[in-house]
Amino acid sequence: MPMKFFNFPQLVQENILKVMDFSDVFAMSLCSKRSKNRVILSTIKVPKLWHIVKENKQSVKIEDESGILKTVFKLKDYLQIEKTLKLKFGKGFRMRETLDCSLGLRDIITWNPVSEFQKCRF
């Protein structure tokens, strides 16, 4: 018999999401529109969000308060990157850009000091 998630009171649903791993919360948000809205409404704070693109891999990671990076998901498909430029501007915001000959400029690594899960739309 399934444990019907939406039969729990709203506060309990929120508590369940807040004790899950980031990757499981993300998987929950992919189940349906309703579950995605539930994840957004729970306003789980993400200390630092990383979108990392390397020559042969792409991933989204979350850095917790102790500086440990946790992978939320990895992309299997990636675009071929030919040249990387490093840029730094503003306080608390870094960005490394890549010049892809076929596609133009793409952002590589960004992070916000404090971003919420709802801003993490892929």
Next chain:
Amino acid sequence: MSVEPEVPIVQVEEVRENPVLYKIISSDNHVFTISEHAVKLSKTLWDLITNLGLTAENALDNPIPVENVNGKNMETIVQFCERHKYDEEEPEYTNYIREFVLPEWDRQLLSIDNEELFQLILATNYLDIQKLMDYCCRVIGDMAKDKTPEELRIIYGIPTDAEDDALERSASDSPGPSG
């Protein structure tokens, strides 16, 4: 208040160091004895005790009826509260993901089937026991570990978007209470 229990008193744990005991009656008339430190873990019960003005002298003469919780869940709750009565206070809820290790004793206590766990969570929510709520939620959350969205839909009974839409349509088509 004179509620006569039909079932003999269930003594979950004898408390020697703290003489103040309270009696709780579950919805199916089971009577439980719980110590003062343990009952403080439940905000609902502790508010009720303070509002009723129960003291060490009259606590056992005035059992507290809890209509929303059955005897089986109450027994689990009393066991849990007695076990954790001297634990440090839990930090306040934040919007960050909480990480903690579920102790083995508590994992054993919560190794029950889904329907019982669901009822226990509702009881815990009603009695407002933060620690037990966290532990129950961790057990539910652990079911999702390393699962795909398709597997999660089955585990948590999450309807697809199409099923949700169909449900919404049928709800809007059906006549209301006046019609």
